[in-house]
Amino acid sequence: MVQSVAEEIGLDIDIFDGIIGEVGRLGDVQNIKERLEEGSIDVIVSRGGTAQEIARNYDYPVVTISSGSLDLIECCNKAKQFSSNLVITSATPLVGLGLLENVLGVTISGIVIKDFTELENQIAYLANGDYCVIGGGPSILYAKKYGIPNVFLHTSRDTVRDALLRAKELSRLRHEVNRRSSRLQAILKYTNVGIIAIDEEEKIDIFNGAAEKILGVNACEALGQKVTEVIPNTRLQEVLADGQAQINEIQSIGDVRIITNRVPIYEGEVIVGAVATFQETSNIIQAVHQLRKEEIGRRFLTKYTLSDVLGKSHIIKMKKELAEKFALSDLTVFIYGPSGTGKELFAQGIHRASKRADGPFVAVNCGALPESLLESELFGYAEGAFTGAKRKGKAGLFELAHGGTIFLDEIEAMPIDVQGRLLRVLQEREVFRVGGESVISLDIRVIAATNKLPQKLLTDKAIREDLFYRLNVLRLDIPPLINRKEDIPLLCQEFLPKDKRQQARSILEKMMPSLQEYPWPGNVRELINFVQRLGFFLEVHKDVSSEYELLLNVMPELLQNMKEKSKEGDLRQQMGDYEEAKIVEALNNSDTLVEAAASLGIGKTTLWRKMKKISKNQ
Known part of the structure; x- marks a missing residue:
């Protein structure tokens, strides 16, 4: 019957026959003990005394099958x-027996x-009288042992069903509790946060592994x-x-400083304990630094390395090698180069080649702010430093560069009073926020740059002398493009879109002498603009009718430069012709070379040299 009821309600059960006690220690009893010990049983369902005995000897949930009134009346009859x-034997006192006596007589x-x-002693005593025992398995076994009439107290199907439904719900709750307990144990075991809990008697009932490690207890x-x-x-x-x-409290325990939260534990409205969670302050500081590093790293990424500095000329190779050596040091770098020569490109390359490559690269154009x-x-x-300031203040660019590099371009544009604060940062490697009182330590490398001649900066007092010498530790001078003409063909090819390189090859070859004679006042930046215009022009105009048309559309300034060069040549020719005529006139009007030289305002030797030159040209 029990098995069929269990199947009806979808409950998986094992049935054991036997009694836990002195009588009838059957094999199944040993099996149930083993199953209990290995934890493969969720709930035990049993009757009366057996249920009571199991509950007494094992720390396991037990559901008792209690016989109903009709079951009892039937057995008594x-x-x-x-x-x-x-x-009648039972696990709990029975009520209403007097009424049953009257009904049955x-x-x-x-x-x-x-x-x-x-129980055995009590039943053995009944053997001396005229009695009939009604009860469960143990009572019936004892009654039979002493020859006493007996009736087994059967349980109805409905009563069994009710007990099994209660057992099913208890099993579900037990599994839920176990799941929650397992999750809690995993959290306590593997978290790096120390956790200590106490009960209402102030005794510790939770002390996890992280607490052991942090406190050494x-x-x-x-x-x-x-x-x-x-x-x-x-x-x-x-x-x-x-x-x-108590939230975010700082506490020292021995040599360890922790930051801790302490909160009460409630059951309903009653406080039944308290729990503290804590971490070492050093770990929190380290985590904050790491988070700040990652966040800033995402905001201040570098695009370029020194390999992005293009050129085969000896001078640019030498500058790249020098920059690579500078990257091995943490000393301040001062970069000089005319506009468009790639000062920030070199600064990023130095940063990427240094031990700070994983840190932020914060570029500041002092002239743009x-x-x-x-x-x-x-x-x-700091908070409240001035009207409109953010409520919690704001970190400056020096703070954001912590662990990395700050690049100060156009350093000469920085006001003199601000230069004084910068000097302190360079000397002390610490910063005060505007309106703040606390010192913030910095771990940064500084790279400064200017497009003005450094000596002229000092002469014009555009930069403090003490700041200049603090910045000018490692010096890197970037050459203008006119000093590295041999790099122009390579740069033109590299900056052209790949699909236009073949089409532009012959055009660039024709133009290259003129390109290499052009002074490029905007340097590489101007060359990039020229190449981009050339690529666009070739896209729009598939056929170029003349070199003049190309220059007029792509680089009129180059055409203008060529015209100026041509005029200079004509002027030189005209000047030469004029000088020759004056010499001939002086010789015709003089008796000697000395007289002729004197009339021209030059020496005899100079006149003789010019006469030889005229003779060669004729």
């Missing part, structure tokens, strides 16, 4: 055939089962102890007493 004195007494030894020794005996200066007992949470904002942008500002 059957038992009165053997005797009018009925004894019998005398009924009850035995409450406390343990099987006492063995969990086995701490569990069950009063928290003040393990951590004398704890305030966890205060939270237990007043229910007030208004003077009124430059100071607060560079050094940051």
Whole structure:
């Protein structure tokens, strides 16, 4: 019957026959013990005394099958055939027996089962009289042992169904509790946050592995102890007493400094304990630095390396090699180069080749920021530093460059008073926010740049002398494009779109002499603009009718330069012809070379040299 009821309600059960006690130690009883020990049983369902005995000996949930009133009436009616004195055994006292006596005309007494030894003694005593025993398995076995009439107290199908439904729900709840417990244990075990909890008696009932590691206290020794005996200066007992949470408290325990949260534990509205979670301050600082590094790294990424500096000329190779050596040091670098020569490209390359490559690269154009904002942008500002300031203040660009490199372009545009603050940052490697009082330590490398001749910066007092010498530790001068003419063909090819290189090859070959004679005042930046215009022109105009048309559309400034060069040649020719005529006139009007030279205002030797030159040209 039990098996069929279980199948009806979708419950998987194992049935064991046997009694846990002195009588009838059957094989199944041993099996149930083994199953209980290995944890493969969720809930035990049993009757009366057996259920009571299991509950007494094993820490396992037990559902008792209690017989219903109709079951009891049926058994009593059957038992009165053997005797009018009925004894009913049960795990709990029965009520309403007097009414049953009147209905059946019998005398009924009850035995409450406390343990099987006492039960056996009580039933053995009945052997001396005229009794019939009604009960479950153990009672019937004892009655048979002493020759006493007996009736087994059967359980109805509905009663069994009710008990199994309760067992099913209990099993579900047990699994849910186990799942939650497993998750909690995993959290306690693998978190790097120390966790200590106390009960209402201030005794420690949770002390996880992270707490062991941070505090250097063995969990086995701490569990069950009063928290003040393990951590004398704890305030966890205060939270237990007043229910007030304590958040982000700094505490020293021995040589360890921690930041901790202490909160009460409630059951309903009653405080039943308190829990503290904590971490070492050093770990939190390290984590903050790492987060700041990653966040800033995403905002201030570099695009270029030194391999992006193009050129085969000896001078550019030499500058790249020098930059690579500078990358091995943390010393301040001062870069000079006319506009468009690639100062930031070199600065990024130095950063990427250095040990700070994973840190931020913060580029600041000092000439692009208004003077009124430059100071607060560079050094940051504290809360309430000025009208319109952010409520929590703002980190400056120097702070954002922590762990990396800050590139200060057009350094000469920085106001003199701000230069004084920069000098302190370079000297002390620390910064004060505008309106702030606390010092913020910095780990940065500084690269400064200018497009003005450094010596002229000092002469014009555009830069403080002490700041200049603090910046000018490692010097890198970037050559203008006119000083590396041999790189122009390579640069033109590299900056042209790949699909236009073949088409532009012959055109560039014709133009190259003129391109290499052009002074390129905008340097590489101007060359890039020229190449981009050339690519666009070739896209729009598939056929170019003349070189003149191409120059007129792509680079009129180059055409103008060629015209100026041509005019210079004509002027030189005209000047030569004029000089020759004057010499001939002087010779015709003079008797000697000395007189002729004197009339021209030159020496005899100079006149002789010019006469030889005229003779060669004729």
